[in-house]
Amino acid sequence: MTNILYDALIAPHAENAAVFLDCDDGVSLSYQDFVARAAQMAHVLQAAGVAPGERVVVQAPKTRDTLALYGGALQAGAVYLPLNTAYTQDEVRYFCEDATPKLIVCDAKDADQIGEIAADVGAQVLTLTMTGGSLSATADAQPAQFETVARGPDDLAGLLYTSGTTGRSKGAMMSHKNLLSNARSLTDLWQITSEDRLVHALPIFHTHGLFVAMNTSLLAGARVRLMAQFDLEEILGALPQSSLMMGVPTFYTRLLGDGRFDKALCANMRLFISGSAPLLAETHQAFEAHSGHRILERYGMTETNMITSNPYDGARVAGTVGHALPGTEVKITNPETGETLPHGEIGMIEVRGDNVFQGYWQMPEKTAEELREDGFFITGDLAVMEPDGRVTIVGRAKDLIISGGYNIYPKEVEDVLNDLEGVSESAVYGVPHADFGESVIAALVALPGATLDVEVIKAEVGARLARFKHPRQYVVMEALPRNTMGKVQKNVLRQEHKG
Ligand code: MCA
Numbered sequence: 001m002t003n004i005l006y007d008a009l010i011a012p013h014a015e016n017a018a019v020f021l022d023c024d025d026g027v028s029l030s031y032q033d034f035v036a037r038a039a040q041m042a043h044v045l046q047a048a049g050v051a052p053g054e055r056v057v058v059q060a061p062k063t064r065d066t067l068a069l070y071g072g073a074l075q076a077g078a079v080y081l082p083l084n085t086a087y088t089q090d091e092v093r094y095f096c097e098d099a100t101p102k103l104i105v106c107d108a109k110d111a112d113q114i115g116e117i118a119a120d121v122g123a124q125v126l127t128l129t130m131t132g133g134s135l136s137a138t139a140d141a142q143p144a145q146f147e148t149v150a151r152g153p154d155d156l157a158g159l160l161y162t163s164g165t166t167g168r169s170k171g172a173m174m175s176h177k178n179l180l181s182n183a184r185s186l187t188d189l190w191q192i193t194s195e196d197r198l199v200h201a202l203p204i205f206h207t208h209g210l211f212v213a214m215n216t217s218l219l220a221g222a223r224v225r226l227m228a229q230f231d232l233e234e235i236l237g238a239l240p241q242s243s244l245m246m247g248v249p250t251f252y253t254r255l256l257g258d259g260r261f262d263k264a265l266c267a268n269m270r271l272f273i274s275g276s277a278p279l280l281a282e283t284h285q286a287f288e289a290h291s292g293h294r295i296l297e298r299y300g301m302t303e304t305n306m307i308t309s310n311p312y313d314g315a316r317v318a319g320t321v322g323h324a325l326p327g328t329e330v331k332i333t334n335p336e337t338g339e340t341l342p343h344g345e346i347g348m349i350e351v352r353g354d355n356v357f358q359g360y361w362q363m364p365e366k367t368a369e370e371l372r373e374d375g376f377f378i379t380g381d382l383a384v385m386e387p388d389g390r391v392t393i394v395g396r397a398k399d400l401i402i403s404g405g406y407n408i409y410p411k412e413v414e415d416v417l418n419d420l421e422g423v424s425e426s427a428v429y430g431v432p433h434a435d436f437g438e439s440v441i442a443a444l445v446a447l448p449g450a451t452l453d454v455e456v457i458k459a460e461v462g463a464r465l466a467r468f469k470h471p472r473q474y475v476v477m478e479a480l481p482r483n484t485m486g487k488v489q490k491n492v493l494r495q496e497h498k499g
Pocket residue numbers: 201202203206207208209229230248250251275276277299300301302305403404405406436467468469
């Protein structure tokens with residue numbers, strides 16, 4: 001049976017005794033043991049009634065069993081739907097009602113709350129904790145071999161939700177072909193091999209930590225130091241035995257902020273890769289001065305996987321995101337007309353290739369707005385392209401804040417604020433932040449006669465939105481600044497509150 005992703009990423013390791021994962025608890029799991037564990041997970045999925053093409057929602061800690069569940073989902077032909085562990089019950093409910101999974105895997109501490117959601121959408125619940133849980137216990141009793149379910153290039157392997165400028169999250173449908181083509185391009189370009197040892201401190205519920213980092217490692221047979229989360233001490237300890245690291249810019253500014261980070265620590269390192277948010281040119285330069293390494297910056301999106309990358313061998317230019325990946329077409333277009341612009345002019349990044357997703361889950365109109373009939377996807381990012389094809393991102397046409405690599409769509413936060421008692425209107429915007437790159441601020445206007453209590457507002461927001469989306473500062477104003485068209489001038493607010 002052919003299963004595009006499983007056959008490329010996991011099946012080849014069935015007899016590979018090399019270490020795949022070095023975990024926080026000191027356990028080192030071999031590739032062949034991972035293959036067997038993934039098969040046990042596939043049996044659990046099948047027994048839970050997850051038929052090929054059906055969704056498995058996973059909001060769980062980052063452990064070897066979470067990765068084995070991803071492998072098992074691929075083998076069983078299921079669609080893997082990972083969720084940020086910071087999401088509130090309200091947020092998880094939305095995703096589950098939209099995606100109608102057959103199984104929800106969550107942390108044991110959330111089992112009661114998630115149980116209510118599961119009952120409403122007709123799903124089973126299994127738990128996964130840092131040390132065990134009912135999923136792991138059930139898997140223990142399963143056979144270590146599973147008959148792989150056939151999956152073709154266009155079958156879905158993943159469903160990843162991305163918030164939208166409309167405030168409603170959309171499920172980006174990722175096919176086997178989308179994920180495999182990108183993993184192949186990146187593995188080749190970044191020259192990842194079985195000799196590599198990757199420092200993995202990213203979450204595995206997003207494209208960066210799961211598809212970019214894990215799919216390339218699996219494809220190459222690399223060894224991965226799997227850290228449950230970003231921990232500066234752990235990373236400093238792992239660097240001397242490592243050759244490769246992938247991170248968001250905050251990882252690199254935090255390393256730079258530690259006096260122990262130096263060239264000696266990076267003696268065995270081959271490559272540092274950054275993405276998910278803009279890497280400041282000054283961070284790039286300071287990093288080279290401290291470590292002797294020029295960070296390789298790449299650019300991507302959930303809907304498209306990775307789009308461009310600085311070269312491995314050629315010049316890694318600070319402040320640029322490099323060239324289109326092999327097999328990926330990139331053009332810069334006039335945002336109004338869609339016409340391709342000459343080199344050097346600022347316009348919209350559009351991308352086409354096997355890496356581009358299949359559309360938004362059950363949202364054909366949204367898909368049509370962003371994915372052209374000729375296959376080009378409109379990214380919402382503004383850039384210039386040089387004659388040699390090098391891309392420099394200069395801004396965003398979409399109203400988006402990126403904080404520590406997490407995306408926050410202001411509309412989603414504004415919708416929550418506008419619903420609150422006494423609030424007439426709100427504007428949510430980002431200001432520069434030394435650690436997170438950008439930080440969230442909310443400007444609020446009260447209804448006539450109402451007084452706004454920021455502490456009450458914080459509590460309400462806390463119950464509804466994940467912590468990373470919370471405004472870090474609230475400003476109560478008489479009125480929001482607007483232009484002659486009546487549009488809120490967030491640039492004016494940003495300017496006033498950037499300190
Ligand atoms: C944690 N907090 C945050 C963030 N992370 N607030 C804003 N933005 C964040 N990113 C909250 C915590 O809840 C906590 O709240 C407080 O901030 C301080 O937490 P701290 O201990 O400093 O945070 P941390 O646990 O060290 O996490 C920071 C982090 C993490 C390591 C930068 O956010 C992270 O791993 N980010 C990576 C995100 C990522 O993988 N993005 C890829 C998306 P309290 O006030 O309660 O203490 S995929 C993508 O974008 C595309 C496809 C691409 O190109 O890759």
